[in-house]
Amino acid sequence: MFAPAYFDHNATTPLDPAVRSAMLPWLGDRCGNASARHEYGRAAKRALDAARAQVAAAVGAEPDEVVFVSGGSEANNLFVKGAAGRLPAGLIAVGATEHPSVLRPAEQLQRRGWQLRRIAVDGEGRVDADDWRTVLALRPALVSVMLANNETGVVQDVAALAADAARAGGTSCFHTDAVQALGKVAVDFRALKRAGVRALSVSAHKIGGPQGAAALIRDRRVDLEPLIAGGGQEGGLRSGTENLAAIVGFGLACELAAARRVEAAARLQALRARLESALAGMGATIFAATAERLPNTCYFALPGIDGETLVGQLDRAGFAVASGSACSSSEVGPSQTLLAMGVDPLLAQGALRVSLGAGNDERQVDDFLAAVQATTQKLRRLLGV
């Protein structure tokens, strides 16, 4: 079987074999609806509680601060719409480079009388200090700034931003999307809470867990209107029969990600350094190169080369990479994230993301570099550059 080298871990990660093993009994004879009052139901409830404790421990939260949902997009929508649903219409401020699952629900709020303000970023993708002061003066009721960006990997100093908001006053709730951060940099809800963060989103399938499980971690003082109402599961905040197998996998994936983070980060950062120094030698622009970034993420462009075309050529050569954000099936044109950073649209059109993970090694990186070299030479010949 043809198995291309997988360099798209920010889109979705392969399932960790240990996580898979933990899930299998829940896809076998352990048939559980955690609300049922018989042995099968109680076993499901125990597994749910254990997973909740694992997720909480991995992010420095209390188990009763964890609300299980079906994915990161749901977690972000639950925060944006759920918090807004309990407040009088006001101002919501979100980073200009937020994930669409924060931007789109924030746009939807406008139809309910809310105002939306995008917070500008600087050329390295960090929240722009001047614009941030301007935004805080507007006293936004809700703020959402991501811990790490899915495309560039840029890490924001969310604790400092939340502390600014707390000092400025007027903000009811500060949320951070930590979906890409988890497992790659430290995510400590307790410390973030002290700074003023009230909620954060995490997801299983970005850390070696399965698709179908994620969580909104929230301070219990945050009042949320449920997005999915019904049987009253998850303390009434998220109804529906729990996806037990996925949640069990999420729990273990969180535990493993926390245990392995420091070592994995060092290894991936070294691999990325190897990758980026060679790319720079080929004349590539590395986006947000001087910002603090996730250790696994490299976002670059080669002058005169179209990103989509390069992704297609590399795919045929056996390398799975992304151009712009693979989370966004409907987006066309250059990355909105790069445009918000002030990157020239022509250069942005060439953007290609390599996101490394557990299965990658030096040989794959070297093979990839050789393929990029060969492909760009070929494309430039064809284009007569």
Add this chain to the structure above:
Amino acid sequence: MFAPAYFDHNATTPLDPAVRSAMLPWLGDRCGNASARHEYGRAAKRALDAARAQVAAAVGAEPDEVVFVSGGSEANNLFVKGAAGRLPAGLIAVGATEHPSVLRPAEQLQRRGWQLRRIAVDGEGRVDADDWRTVLALRPALVSVMLANNETGVVQDVAALAADAARAGGTSCFHTDAVQALGKVAVDFRALKRAGVRALSVSAHKIGGPQGAAALIRDRRVDLEPLIAGGGQEGGLRSGTENLAAIVGFGLACELAAARRVEAAARLQALRARLESALAGMGATIFAATAERLPNTCYFALPGIDGETLVGQLDRAGFAVASGSACSSSEVGPSQTLLAMGVDPLLAQGALRVSLGAGNDERQVDDFLAAVQATTQKLRRLLGV
């Protein structure tokens, strides 16, 4: 290992072994984000399309009428809130015995200026003809009446009700929750559409599929506001990385349920007849006994016996059954469904649901009857009846 006899298939079904086998590759090296533009992503997209065709075929719909979501509760919430979000505030009418995932979001709409009207049912749990006429005269903008009830198994003549609504005029959209109906009675969206139904909900884990996948099937003319907005998956109606393994399992489970339905229904109906004739001999009341019901569902009470207590005793004796609705973790007191049917609250307090499925046989039913007999005698002795 202690494996109680499982009689709670309306809460969740054991995963069909063939479905499990189909899912495993997607929990292995097939690591797919269906939005990604490389070989892994394309393989995921192909699997997603194949599952969409399977689900559509099983319910007589077109593939592009299928919106994949995470569960039945989400499908119902997407309809109620999604359709209401595109209409001026008006009247929503829902059956008095609807699942909480229809009732609760309908209640939430009241905070957005909507009016909620519960449609009365008769003593057998069917929509009350007189009240239905009254409701239609109020010209509800949205109507939701379930195809089959999760507790009683009562099947409503939804096609006739939708035709009534179409004749009466004024209803923008008629939805039916078919989560319990699928695989047990015929579900034909094409025929329902001709009668005036515009959307229906189905779910994987009630038909031998996994938890974590479900669908809202909808006429493409229905305008819906997405509940989970973001990357634009599912035609913009449900954002978030698709849960590929669960969706692949859902597709096959639908195909198998459709192929096996007639034979399975006959077998389960015979098993239930055996069960109910013996229960009647013990003096049990069978709820909705003369209504058209799902072939697998038996909802009964024994005079003077508390349902919760009996569930606990039977659990210890090795039988997994439900008292009232196991979907509802927060509900206490007698079943709202039975109260809506006018059942005496004292008798309703004794309600116990047996929902049969693929793994059940005559011997289990006979063992269960013996256990019910022994347990009730013991309880009556203790209570001095």
